[in-house]
Amino acid sequence: MPTSYISFKETGYFSNLICDYLDQKESLHPFYNRFPSIENFKAQIEEKKAVFPQENRNVLVEVLKDQYHDIGPSEITKNNVELLKSTSTFTVVTGHQLNLFTGPLYFLYKIVSTINLTKQLKEAYQDSDFVPIYWMATEDHDFDEINYFNFHGKKFQWQGPDTKESSGAVGELPTKGLDQVFELFCQDIGMGADAQTLRTWFEEAYLKHNNLTDATRYLVNRMFGDEGLVIIDAADKRLKSLFVPYMKSELFEQSSQKYVDETIEALNEIDPSYKIQVNPRAINLFYLDKGLRERIVETDGKFSVNETDIFWNKKELQQHLEEHPERFSPNVMTRPLYQEVILPNLCYIGGGGELAYWLELKSFFDSVKVPFPALLLRNSVLTVTEKQAKKLDKLSITFSQLFLKRHSFINRKVREISNIDINFKDQKKHLEEQFQEMYRLAEVTDKSFLGAVKAQEVKQLKGLDKLEKRLLKAQKQKLSDQVSRITDLQNELFPNESLQERTDNFANIYEEYGETFIKTLLKELDPLKAKFVILVV
Structure with a gap:
């Protein structure tokens, strides 16, 4: 393939x-x-x-x-x-x-x-x-x-x-x-x-x-x-x-926070769904020492290393930065x-x-x-072995289906391989059309009945949803062997229901394919x- x-x-x-x-x-x-x-x-x-x-x-x-x-x-x-x-x-x-x-x-x-x-x-x-x-x-x-x-x-x-x-x-x-x-x-x-x-x-x-x-x-x-x-x-x-010049600016002018905060606000205005990955601090530098990497903080013109007894005034910190820049970590x-x-x-x-x-x-x-x-x-990358590819082909699983969340993936495949159509979309549409006529009748007779009609519509649609789920569950049990095979295959390729690349180590593939994998x-x-x-x- x-x-x-x-x-x-x-x-x-x-x-x-x-x-x-x-x-x-x-x-x-x-x-x-x-x-x-x-x-x-x-x-x-x-x-x-x-x-x-x-x-x-x-x-x-x-x-x-x-x-x-x-x-x-x-x-x-x-x-x-x-x-x-x-x-x-x-x-x-x-x-x-x-x-x-x-x-x-x-x-x-x-x-x-x-x-x-x-x-x-x-x-x-x-x-x-x-x-x-x-x-x-x-x-x-x-x-x-x-x-x-x-x-x-x-x-x-x-x-x-x-x-x-x-x-x-x-x-x-x-x-x-x-x-x-x-x-x-x-x-x-x-x-x-x-x-x-x-x-x-x-x-x-x-x-x-x-x-x-x-x-x-x-x-x-x-x-x-x-x-x-x-x-x-x-x-x-x-x-x-x-x-050093940029670290001085960060320490004494706190240069990054203002610009980044404004950008975050602008991104939120474009789309509130944009997830902000990192929020800046007043000083975006750490202090390094043996066994130590802690934030540098400023309070009333005095600088210190968070949760330690290390501190400086501005002149002392500037001198320390110039003499030991390696101790400052972005x-x-x-x-x-x-x-x-x-x-x-x-x-x-x-x-x-x-x-x-x-x-x-x-x-x-x-x-x-x-x-x-x-x-x-x-x-x-999703890396698929030839053996897995043959299984996918045999089970008629497309690559796009593999990326579905587990529940949706299984439901879709059960509907595909089932000998009955467990999809009440047409029945729901027919029911909704019938209730449109009832709404019309209520409008011309007594509008106070509109709420009762709506309640009955919701009740019957929920009943169809419940029946569809029960039938789907029963069909899953009937097709348990096929469900088990497709679930096992998705588990192999999406361990812990996550992308393979975020979970598995390269050794899993290199052990079998060696340098060919990297090439x-x-x-x-x-x-x-x-x-x-x-x-x-």
């Missing part, structure tokens, strides 16, 4: 805001710079090239060379790092948390989307070069969001270090205890060559590196280094130094700006939730005169197609 597609809206899993963005709804135009199309990148290149300093390129390359020193980049990655010195080189970025063993499947789809877009840009703009970047979220502190992965329907969870250590930046977490996860993983995985590759990757990443940053860099480099992916850890003093509101300040970036690729908060930031970027990148929704993703995923992909492997 060939690769198939379904619209993001049709899946029912994407917000109104994101669907409207993909439709380029006119009312949303003020909230982004340029919609990501090959043609629009021409102006994006010119805009970024005009303002991005050579100094920032030099610092970036120096830092990346240091970060790759111990793992040995591929030749293409090494070349991409060198290319970043050139004023004609630009980046495409995706970012993600340091999930254990990459976490959910969509991590791979983010990376592949990023790699493939740089290839498409190179074909279109051959006088420039384009480097795919994976931004490691090393300064996050949500340990419970990253300490597990799902394999064979089981949750493999890392207990991690003690509470104090796990409350700081996750990238610094020591990898102790991951040998126990590895042992359990080895007991559950198969014995083939691809399974052995997975064992080797896990062991070399997590048992031979001292912290989560180094482990993740090693693993992702093993998986995608041959595609030229460049991995960056922005928690570096030299990079943070480039961001939060979700200011991290995008940090990214665009230190990278010659054209486009950010993310999921629906990420793009929703990026859409809050355009006016803030404008205020600090930093070009706003194109925003591209990452590829989303298929690289071949089939078109980041600019703006469709949900159903991929038969």
Whole structure:
């Protein structure tokens, strides 16, 4: 079966805001710079090239060379790092948390989307070069969001270090205890060559590196280094130094909150259903120290670190920022700006939730005169094995039906395969037509009877609804074997009634298909197609 597609809206899993963005709804135009199309990148290149300093390129390359020193980049990655010195080189970025063993499947789809877009840009703009970047979220502190992965329907969870250590930046977490996860993983995985590759990757990443940053860099480099992916850890003093002027503005002028609050209000006026992803604080920076990542707050001109005894006056804080910029960490509101300040970036690729908060930031970027990148929704994929595809065909299940919620999916299939039509739509229509005549009679005789007629209509329609549901339930029981088969198949492809890509780990597929799986993703995923992909492997 060939690769198939379904619209993001049709899946029912994407917000109104994101669907409207993909439709380029006119009312949303003020909230982004340029919609990501090959043609629009021409102006994006010119805009970024005009303002991005050579100094920032030099610092970036120096830092990346240091970060790759111990793992040995591929030749293409090494070349991409060198290319970043050139004023004609630009980046495409995706970012993600340091999930254990990459976490959910969509991590791979983010990376592949990023790699493939740089290839498409190179074909279109051959006088420039384009480097795919994976931004490691090393300064996050949500340990419970990253300490597990799902394999064979089981949750493999890392207990991690003690509470104090796990409350700081996750990238610094020591990898102790991951040998126990590895042992359990080895007991559950198969014995083939691809399974052995997975064992080797896990062991070399997590048992031979001292912290989560180094482990993740090693693993992702093993998986995608041959595609030229460049991995960056922005928690570096030299990079943070480039961001000091913007952090000063955030600390002492609280520059982002005003603009973001106004944008949120404007989005709500366009459509109240637009879910606001993130609300800004007065100061959108954290303070970092060993085992600590806490908010910086200001009260009556005094600055402090929330829930600690660390405090400064304005002059002391300014001096501390200039001497130790590495101790200041952007939060979700200011991290995008940090990214665009230190990278010659054209486009950010993310999921629906990420793009929703990026859409809050355009006016803030404008205020600090930093070009706003194109925003591209990452590829989303439902991966179907050949065996599953044959079952779908045998059961006459379409891909669009698979995306229905469980109750609707089963009801629709029972109606399709049943030898009786359990749909009282025609009977309800006939009943309503009969009651129209009764309403007419009540109008010309005694209008006080209209309420009684309405009550009787509602009662009889409810009776038909109840009878329809009882018959459907009885038919489900009669067809229990078929219902069980279609339910089991949907469970396989939508674990926990959620998108596969948000639940399963890549090892579930790699164990059987190996490198072919990643090569298929690289071949089939078109980041600019703006469709949900159903991929038969």
